[in-house]
Amino acid sequence: MASTKEINQPNFYSQSIEESLSQLEVDPKNGLTTSESEKRLNEYGKNKLEEKKRKSIFMMFLEQLNDYLIYVLFAAVAITFFMGEYTDGIIILIVIFINAFLGLFQEIRANNAIDALKNLSHPKALVRRDGKTMEIDSELLVPGDIVLLEAGRIIPADLRLVESASLQIDESALTGESVAAEKDAEVQLEEDYIPLGDRINLAYMSTLVTYGRGSGIVIGTANNTEVGKIAGYLDTDDNEKTPLEIRLDHLGKTLGKIAIGVCILIFIISYFQGRDLTEMFLTSVSLAVASIPEGLAAIVAIVLSIGVTKMAKQNAIIKKLPAVETLGSVTIVCSDKTGTLTQNKMTVQEAFTFSDGLISVDDEAENTFEENLLAEAMVLASDATLENDKQTGDPTEVALLSLADQWEMDRKELGNKQPRVDELAFDSDRKMMSTLHSVDEEYILYTKGAVDNLIEQCNYVLQDEKEIEITEDHKKEVSKAVEEMSNKALRTLAVAYKKTSSKIEKEKFEEDLVFIGVVGMIDPPRDEVKDSIQKAKDAGVTTIMITGDHANTAFAIAKELGIADNQNQVTTGKEINNASYEELESHISEYRVFARVSPEHKVNIVKAFKAKGNIVSMTGDGVNDAPSLNAADIGVAMGITGTDVAKNASDMILADDNFSTIIGAIEQGRNIFNNIKKSVIFLLASNLGEVVAMLVSIVAGLPVPLLATQLLWINLITDTLPAVALGMDPGDPAVMKEKPRTINENFFSHGGTRKILIGGILIGLLTVVAFLIGYFEHGYNPMNDDIPDDIHAYARTMAFLTIIASQLFYSLSFRSEYKSIFQVGIFSNKYLVGAIILGFGLQLMVLFIPLMRNAFKLQLIGLNDWLMVLGLGLVPLIVNEIIKLFLKRSKNK
Known part of the structure; x- marks a missing residue:
């Protein structure tokens, strides 16, 4: 139970010690009695920050289904059920729910990781109760408790100091002031309002005693502390979509419209051709499903989940899956000096x-x-x-x-x-x-x-x-x-x-x-940080040092690390105060070091960098860093030294408080987005191939080359395996030699559209060629009406196997935009090789098991036809490799 009642009182800093003790009804020598403390605990609640109520697992599951692409799939399920094609509808439903459960699993796991970090330890409090000194869990503190303070102790609640002997408290987590504040219990401040940092007779929750000793009376617990008030300001439901979510949502809507257009087009053509409208309705639905990559959402979730798990092992805990994509666009990393760039060890x-x-x-x-x-x-x-x-x-x-x-x-x-x-x-x-x-x-x-x-x-x-x-x-x-x-x-x-x-x-x-x-x-720099900063610089990412230290000290460290070259790249909080925000924004690109800055300055620094079109990452650990973490595109909280408020306000948590982990996360973020892009482009190219094959055949007046069940098998099973494998592609070391991706870059840039069109058109046309070969080698004209059913089945088998072979082989060309499959290494992605082998194995299973062969209306084919299928299947891969060769020469020139 969190704190439920506030103490109705004037400012304690304006009261004398005696007045505070009297108001809270406690004797400083004996403290509260056990019975009184239990009574107040029931009245005020536990000394634990109240958290926003978590959504139920059921609600989180429903949110996974709240997507336009999913709505289209549900519509397809309804239509297929209406047409009596229950198998097709069930297959689509399975894919939808697999996707939803993957997203739910990852969200639960992310929440558990955050909880584990927050619950690493509960600080103990040394209190005086019943005339005895005892150590209790800080959650059991109540207003009126007498807390004893000594060097190394964390202040467990807001206190009005009763005694102080050379007492110094590090309040940087709350005020941002790096120098420990000297405290004096005897002082009585008489002004109506005194800033937090100047209240020398108070001590605040989550701050640290660095020197001396003292004691104080608890005047605020849980959300009634200064830390609790700031946490309350940040407790909002603002869930702004990331660029990846926006792009996927837009893609889903676009593909949904295309699917409807395809259905209408087929109906119109079929009507004028005099075809069986009932049969063509089912075909059009199947083609509509084929035009939508059903596995896209699931594959993206899988790729993100794998990437996030890998990042967690490297000490970067991502709180929201799609935030990974924003990391790949980061151009500015604003980092605290102490403990992040340095060892935090004098x-x-x-x-x-x-x-x-x-x-x-x-x-x-x-x-x-x-x-x-x-x-x-x-x-x-x-x-x-x-x-x-x-x-x-x-x-x-x-x-x-x-x-x-x-x-x-x-x-x-x-x-x-x-x-x-x-x-x-x-x-x-x-x-x-x-x-x-x-x-x-x-x-x-x-x-x-x-x-x-x-x-x-x-x-x-x-x-x-x-x-x-x-x-x-x-x-x-x-x-x-x-x-x-x-x-x-x-x-x-x-x-x-x-x-x-x-x-x-x-x-x-x-x-x-x-x-x-x-x-x-x-406080020496971390050994690995200098290399990380250079790696970031090569990747077009600028490192900015933000510190409370003096300018000379900050510059010396920045120069040693390669952040700054000359003193002109250093500015201070005082200079920021003396300038307007407009001046700061106009000169922001000139600075690499911000020294002696306050938490208020950090927000303006972030905003100024963002105003120049940068994607900004900001690190922080204190309560006062929460606003700047919120303002940044990627807020990064410290996992070791960070406060709960900072962690709640962040997008990513560093389990080791190390700058190099941020750069590693950026590299991982870039590779994850590239892998997602590979999967998306491959799926779209494959689906376009299916649409082209169907449309060309129907417009030409040919029989349909692929039946509804065959389309769904290809679309939901065969396409998915290489797409997932491409999402698990090993990271490209050269990714940190490229400039950051622009935040509005879509999946179709840098050759994406070319790969979709060339691959899709080639796959579709080759499928039609194989379909026609199946008729002609048996001496039949596919335009005639008196063709035996087994010949139709043979021709469709040729088309079915060719489109699958084309897609599986074509997946190899997606490993790199410029490097050939031999330069990348055919076997360097064992998952993709396995997916291709498994893909062919599944087709052989469908073909050679009589029950499945009959279900999919297929025929066994001869050796020459197998060679024809494999030869046609290699064409899209070979064409794309030739194009890569010309692109690479053009790039080198």
């Missing part, structure tokens, strides 16, 4: 001491006394933890612990030998923190912080294991080292120490210090 790269100068920490030379003391100070003056890749605390401090491990220092032994006895926490004014440790009845103090602030508190420097009085030259040397590190986008941190014979007061901690050195650290 790493120390360089260190500076006066004895060694500026060094790489990867240098395998033995560490000097100064370097060891530098690492020792950073380990001891730290509140972070790092054990077996499990970490808590500030990422910067975790990086310093990693450096100690890299230098093979025993951190545990270090802590035992120098236990901490006092500390002075970090604050934003001093920009330093200090810890005092006891060592053999003496004391040593370690201080770390911003270089400029720390060096001013130092009277000495450590050089060659000696404490030397600091000079201006020393300061210049430090400044030079810091500048070199900054130019490499390294974040710098300085360390100092001093020894004392007795314990000292905190006021004197940071006086008369000895400067040890500086470390430079960075």
Whole structure:
């Protein structure tokens, strides 16, 4: 049960601690009683975001049938049943329901994948109840609960802080501010409205404690939290159709009209020819069915399902099947820096001491006394933890612990030998923190912080294991080292120490210090990202970095990754604020890096790129990213660090939060669309061949070359096998050497129409030729009326086998637009080879099993006729291969 009742109250940030405690009727020392918490749980509901009610499986199944093409097929079923051709009608119904069940299966599986991601873990909450401290599931929190906070804890509900000790909270998921917010419980804000990021006496659900400790009283749970309110804004039923859905819908309507036109045309011709109208009505219905690729919707669903399953294995979870097609048209990928382009793991790269100068920490030379003391100070003056890749605390401090491990220092032994006895926490004014440790009845103090602030508190420097009085030259040397590190986008941190014979007061901690050195650290790029960005560039896809970092840091990473070449390609949130939207839109193509931007800026950036005709992908993980994910053509949420709201607003989820997965998904999306196109074009060419064969024969006054049951067998069974196999074609490596497909490109571009017309006309005419041969070799004129039934059956057998052979062989030419079947490899698509073999096997089964041969009104044929069938069947393939040769030469010229 989700939250059902709101707390009727003024803004808690404008209340004192006492007023908040009084309103929610709780004693901060004891917390709520068990009975009171259970009462409030029934009153307010569980602390879980309320989700939009899922459609029932039956409704999802009905939606699979809500398609114009399906309506036409249902009409064909009704007509065939009316005519007494129950077998034909049942076959069509089977195809319709197979298609619907495939779509239903994939939708259920996609929903289950999302649910699994959302339910990976329920954060626990440390609360005070009945005067005891206990850990409970965060879903059981109620307004009035006293929640205890410490570094590494996720805030489980909206809180009015009651206590705070150097408390810092990462609110980037909600406010977009990358720097942790400092909190103060004692502050009482008196203005009527304060922005979320400035409410320093409140803590919000889904944010993270990075430093210090505190406690707070729950003032909002579930959908009554700030996160819940944003989730509510996004809970809409807006299901805009993708280009693929629109094209398939349009194709279905067009083919439906063609089918009606074919029926009318045959009736008119048959009427004037004096044919049996009842017989021709059934023939016209069969031909109408032949003009519609019944398997199209099912095949598209199968191809998408196979592709999406493959993408899921590659860590890209697609929420809607047709969204795959949009990936192939993406021209702009807007990516967050931290964790997506980078490892989201601060790493120390360089260190500076006066004895060694500026060094790489990867240098395998033995560490000097100064370097060891530098690492020792950073380990001891730290509140972070790092054990077996499990970490808590500030990422910067975790990086310093990693450096100690890299230098093979025993951190545990270090802590035992120098236990901490006092500390002075970090604050934003001093920009330093200090810890005092006891060592053999003496004391040593370690201080770390911003270089400029720390060096001013130092009277000495450590050089060659000696404490030397600091000079201006020393300061210049430090400044030079810091500048070199900054130019490499390294974040710098300085360390100092001093020894004392007795314990000292905190006021004197940071006086008369000895400067040890500086470390430079960075969140390094992922190893595979640079190659992925180049691959995207070759494919005509531009990568855009969007980050909350400073411009210099962002540019350094962007330059290393090949995203930006010069500083002019960088702009900042401040510059965006100072410009109008029209100016942003006019200059948007000039930028590759957007630094220090807010979530509000992201929406305008997406809109500006889209206004220039781009198809935009946008990554995001926070609640505040949801609007930009919605605005993008493909919204990509982070599966590991992403919030539920971001995942709900997205089209795709990255299970590994990796940029390279996006580029892999684009490549897969392109190949999937190409495979769908191959299947569609093949089906249309095959169906056109059937229509041409029937129309030519009827217009020429010949008997019909194919009976209704034969047409349906060809159309529903034989055509489908190669079409599915083409949909499973291996990805073409060259697909990422091509420019993105335009969003309005249809199935008939790039030679699609040519393949349909040439293939369809050739298949149809060759079928008529085979049909005539069946008469002439027995000495009969097909225009005569006194032809035995077995001769009609023989001629139709020739036509039946020839049209099947033509279609099966012709499917081989669809593997590539320019490469011959030998360059692609005849056996490189084992599914297609298998489909062709199975297709011929099915025809042999129909021909040689007497029961089926009689049902389909066929005759056994001789060896010479088999050679004739195979020879005619190869013609469309050979003609298309010759055309490819000329097209390739023309392209090369």
